[in-house]
Amino acid sequence: MLHPPCHRSLFASALKAKCSKPSLQACYATVRGRDPYPDAGDDHNPSDNDFILSILRANPSLRDTRSYLASFGPRPKPQASPISFPTPTTAPTPTTSPIETNPESIPIALEHPKPSPIVASILDPVVRRTALVKMQGPFSEVQLDSIARGMVYLEKLGLVSVIVVENDESIRGDQDDRSAIVEDTMRVVSALEKRGARARPVLGAVVRLGPKPDEDESLGLTPPEAHTFPSDLVGIRSALRSGEIPVIPPFALDSFCRSVRIDSNDVIGALARGMAEAGISSHQATEDAPIDPSEVDLTPLRLMIINREGGVPSYARSGYPHLLINLASEYEFIHDTFQDSWRQTHRTALSNLSLARTCLAYMPPTSSAVMVSHRSQSSLIGNLITNKPAVSSSLPHALLQGNRKLTPHTPTLLRKGLPIRVIRTLDQIDRPKLNALLEQSFGRTLEEDAFYARLEKHLDFVVVAGDYVGAAIVTNEPAPGSELPISYLDKFAVLPSHQGDGTVDFLWVALHDESYGLGHPFSVNPNGGKQGQGNGRDLVWRSRGNNPVNKWYFERSSGHMRMGDWVLFWCDAEKRLKIEEGRRGSQGLSYIESWETGRLSSWTNVVTKIPSSWKNNDAQNSQQI
Known part of the structure; x- marks a missing residue:
């Protein structure tokens, strides 16, 4: 069971997203179990109920909830200094009747009443943060709809996705590969909009080919084969400010300023570094300024790789996925124990492992990456709230093997980790x-x-x-x-x-x-x-x-x-x-x-x-x- 504080905090966040209609009475009525808009359509309430149930299934602890609110909860507002009036040295000459000068007759409307904490929680906007999402298809319409639903739920909780589209069956260099990837991008946009989200295709190249001129090799890893400058992120920032989810095809500008298709991993790696640097500079510039609800911190807090394979298979779990990976100490070992048969069933597992290692090197220390099958998209909510694997890797091995939650589609959580x-x-x-x-x-x-x-x-x-x-x-x-x-x-x-x-x-x-x-x-x-x-x-x-x-x-x-x-x-x-x-x-x-x-x-x-x-x-x- 959830602790009561967890219920209150997370339901408050759910209510903020749920109350898209202007009336607080409507929100209250919905929580009470009756629909104030009976003609709103049959697809509204089931979606909201599914959203709240997804939060409950995450079963966050009190520490998890506090950590979530530290990133997404309302920021404390600076208290206004009280206005002081100069005290007159001599009493003023009465010019009005006694009743007008009686302190008890001062209108109470001059006192600003404090709003109810519940109402203030609902009205206070959720601080929005970003996640980099690799949508690694191809996916059917049903699969896309399921993934889009997960993206919408995450946005309600304050995590806005920056999606990069990939198609494993589309061969780069083919005559129609550009039009095919654009079509996939538009399919993702359409799926998001059908789920009630606002999405924007960013079809122009947002990264440039080649390493960044001031590339720092001190991180001890191979840098991405692309880079980005702050001016390249204008389209992404504009979409986020407008409340839209940017959906990006894997295009890059080459040395002749031509837009060419490249590996999506290079696009995501470049965006991880560029968005983190832009987020840091933006935070430093506005550190003492009040938060603008329309502004989104570009610093990515999560990397999400949604594919058809699932997580990284583990030798210790008979091919079932790793639950939690410490990249600092396990990266080489996973390569060494990766079986040849998995190279056919999980063809991109190792490249995605490398992508997670590259991105987490630029992202904040508390960030994590998750590799998840399209069948387990609901687990993304649990990952966002708890920042933990779906099943703890430190549980007894016999219990893990007998746990029904441990399936080929169990997500893999990856962290920068420690030696x-x-x-x-x-x-x-x-x-x-x-x-x-x-x-x-x-x-x-x-x-x-x-x-x-x-x-x-x-x-x-x-x-x-x-x-x-x-x-x-x-x-x-x-x-x-x-x-x-x-x-x-x-x-x-x-x-x-x-x-x-x-x-x-x-x-x-x-x-x-x-x-x-x-x-x-x-x-x-x-x-x-x-x-x-x-x-x-x-x-x-x-x-x-x-x-x-x-x-x-x-x-x-x-x-x-x-x-x-x-x-x-x-x-x-x-x-x-x-x-x-x-x-x-x-x-x-x-x-x-x-x-x-x-x-x-x-x-x-x-x-x-x-x-x-x-x-x-x-x-x-x-x-x-």
């Missing part, structure tokens, strides 16, 4: 950076000497994300009566500034691959650790009972047990369970296996004796691991 590495010795740890990460994440002061003295004796490994923006510390705790130590998750921390950008999932997946997921083929990931070689062990950790993160832990753990003010969590070694399940065949696993007898009491005795890592009894108030 992930595994450290196994204490002298490789950057202590100042790790200290800063832990203290900022937990809001406590670390007892450094005692903490590192314990790690010197018990450290197993540390998974580090980026430049210490996240870390998972695992220790080996001696278990009485057992030769194998307990694998204990001592700390799991992510900087507040990186919570919600995918770092948590990237970090947990790497933790899985190095601990309880070892031994499975799908644990062979590029994190510099054991590369899936070895036998996994049960992973144990504890968390305060009132820790708001516990819901997240419940979903990823095999089980939990209450220990007073604490909760003990654990993840079973997956390879051992798989072997036992195969050995028993149709009998399945028993309620308690032989190796599970007595382990909870053993874990409890060891875990409860692990000393605090914080100064001044800060651990008593800590809500984290």
